[in-house]
Amino acid sequence: MSSDDTSVEQGNIHFGPADLELNRIQTSHLINDAVDHFSWKNLTVTVKDRKTKKAIQILDNAHGIVNAGEMLAIMGPSGSGKTTMLNALAHRKAAAGAVTTGDIMANGQKMNLQTIRHLSSYVEQEDALIGSLTVRETMKFAAGLALSSHISHAEREQRTDDLIASFGLQEQAHTIVGTPIRKGLSGGQKKRLGVASRLVTDPRILFLDEPTSGLDSTLSYEVINFIRAIAKKNKLIVIASIHQPSTATYKLFDKLALMSKGKMCYFGPLNEASHYFSGLDLHMPSETNPAEFFLDLINTDLAKEGDRVYQRTQRIIEAWGASRQALQLADEVESSIFSSKDAGHVQDLSKMKIQKPSPWKIPWVLLQRSWIKAYRDIVAYEIRIIMYVGLAILMGTVFLRLKTSQEYIQPFINAIFFGSAFMSFMAVAYVPAFLEDQANFAKERANGLVGPSAFLISNFIIGLPFLFLIAILFSVIEYFLSGFRLDGNAFFLYTMWLFLDLLAAESLVVLVSVIFPIFVVALAVTAFANGLWMCVDGFLVPMNILNPFWKYVFHYIDYQAYVFQGMMVNEFKDRTYSCARLGDGYQCSYPSDLISEGKIEGTAVLKAFNISLNKEGEWVGILIAIIVVYRLLSYLVLRLRND
Structure with missing residues (x-):
């Protein structure tokens, strides 16, 4: 199959170049049309x-240039520097603690982080997709996060429809991406959707990190074929960094950057690579990929210094550095810089005005997306609701119909502690759902779409109704089964x-x-x-005997302590309990002014636990402050972390 043959069979449907239409919409992104080459x-x-x-160079003095409409494949064995170079070109962190030097240019003009983000999109190796969203919803929210507010709703819809059609996903438009529980798109369709969602901003440069990973040769060809058709047309x-493509997939690219040990072994047209290596007496056998x-x-993965493979690789690296092709490449890059300086009419891309969605738009889009995910993805809240309802039934039937005699005082206290403590403990079930959201945020942030504040605000707001629903369901079941104070205000x-x-427990998560x-x-x-x-x-060890270290270092910042105290006051401040009769008198387990009447005041129980009255407002304020501090600290961590 030739590299010009851009058709692909999928089931009974035949996709060819004529079917891959992308009607570009003329908007405020007109500046993107000005990128003729990237170097x-x-x-x-x-x-x-x-x-x-000591300093180690994991990418050494690389040169390169790619023209509009061309596809470059960055290839090399594991550890060769493929992803390092891709990240460096996209102005991303190339590696932990890495320092990147050199010039990255569009039309011969040096690019800064904001400009390269505006001109490009980056598709991660792992799909940055939310499994509970449909194809159309994924595209819709991608447009909402990326497109300027000046673009009309009709234009957004048109662009979304065009991209879905361009990548052959019309029939799957209302199919969910797929979760571990609900099947959705195939692997190839997910890859296509991942690319399509990044093209919604009409970028001029597309970075792809291992776009065919996890796919067989047929699906790999399908994905790259769709991308090629879009690239050529627009x-x-x-x-793209790519690892061991099939012959058909390999031939879809225009240029090859071959790397080993962070150094360039070849950079140039794909169809000239075999001729170049033949000049080094490294002839490719016929019918070879x-x-x-x-x-x-x-490939020096298993090679040792001094052996034949290691020496051959060193020879290839040295040969490229001294080759005519490498010198021509350097001259071509230099020429692009001078042509940019000489062309006075060319706009300075690094100073162009970048239009973004309005500040309120991002949190609103995230809220809509999070709402759909929350009610569709049973891992996020539905399983937790089932867990909490199960806990309420368990507690309600264990602490069943507690009475107002003194032998039930301790079970009442146990029920209060168990309910509040284990409700917060079970919030660990939110960890996987939040980590999925955070991973998606990290990828969108790297593309300059979402900031920490918008992400955390939408996460906080969307959790409120679900957490309130959990609190209501638990209370309705457990409160009345256990026999807590029958008073509407107390409930x-x-x-x-x-x-x-x-809310505090989820903020801690x-x-x-x-x-x-x-x-x-x-x-x-x-x-x-x-x-x-x-x-x-304050339950396991009352405050009056709690070790001073634990009391002053941890107790006063313990949100569970204020919940326990508030629930204790709510239950005991207006209650009295009957004592056991002993002969002509009474035996009471707590000292009380009502012992002569054979009763224990609930306030006596609170006094035994060193719990004060009339401080509920203060405790609510402290709880809210703890929640705010948790969220602010989360914001600061995300803000300072530069993923």
Whole structure:
């Protein structure tokens, strides 16, 4: 199959170039039409060796240029620097602690971070897709996050429809992407949707990190074929890192950047690569996959210094540095810079005005998206609702119909502690759902679409109705089964304390998850923190005998402590309990002014736990402050972290 054959079979449907129409809409993005070529010069990435602390170049003095409508494949064995170069070109962090030097240019003009983000889009190796959204919703929200507010609703809809049609997803427009529980798109369709969602801004440069990973050769060809058709039609520059493509997929690219050990082994037209290596007496056998042949030449994964493969790779690297083709490439890059300086009519791209959605638009789009995800994705809240309802039934039937005699005082206290503490402890179930949202945020942030404040505000607001629903459902079941004080005001106060408890617990999950964005670690740290709060909240060890260290360091910042105290006051301040009769008198388990009447005042129970009256307003204020602090700390962590 030739590289010019851009048709692909899928089921009984035949897609060819004529079917891949993308009607570009003339909007405020007219400046994007001005990018004729993208180039880089002396691009070098340096990191420090962890042991020796010496500087190591993981990308060494790379040059390159890609013209509008061309597709560049960056290839090399593992550790060759493919992703490093791709990230450096996109003005992303190339590696942990890396320092990037060199010039990155569009039309010969140096680009800064904001400009390159405006001119380009970056598609991650892992799909930045929300599984519970449909194809159309994914495209709609991508447009909402990226397109300027000056673009009309009709234009947004048209662009969305055009892209869905261009990538052959019309029949799947209302199909969900897919979750572990609900099947959705195929692997190839997900890859196409991931690319389409990044093209909604009409970028001029598209960066692709391993776009065919996880796909078989047929699906790999399908994905790259669709991208090629779009690139050719709209003069799009495509730069992709790719690993061992099939022959058919390989031939869809126009240029090849072959790398090994951070150094360039070849850069130039795809159809000239085999001729270049033949000049080095490295002839490619007939009926051989060119991609595999070139990779085998420079693959030093198992090679040792001094052996044949290692020496051959060194020879290839040195040969490229001294080659006529490398000198011509450097001259072509230099020429593009001079032509830009000489052309006085060319607009300075680095100073162009970048139009973005209005500040209120981003949180609103995220809220809409989060709402759909929350009610469709059972992992986010539905499973938690089932868990909490199950806990309410468990508690209500264990602490069933508690009475107002003194032997039931301790079970009442146990029920209050157990309900509040375990409700907050079970908030760890929110960790996986939040980590998924955070991973999606990290990718959108890297593309300059979403900031930490918009992400956290929408996350907080969307959780409020679900957490309130959980608090109501739990209270309705457990409160009346256990026999808590039958008073409407007391019931709603109990629900309020439970709601604040859940809100604080979820805020803790958010904070821990942004600090430790790894599932097992976030789960363990959150569980440990909640266990600590249980120990120092004043139930297991009353405040008057709690160790001063735990009391003054942790108790006063323990949100569970204020919930426990508030629920205790709500239940005991207006209650009296009957004592056990002993002969002609009474035996009461708590000292009380009503002992002569054979009763215990509820306030006596509160006094035994060193819980004060009339401080509920103060406790509510402290709880709200703790929630705010958790959220602000989460914001600061995300703000300072430059993923």
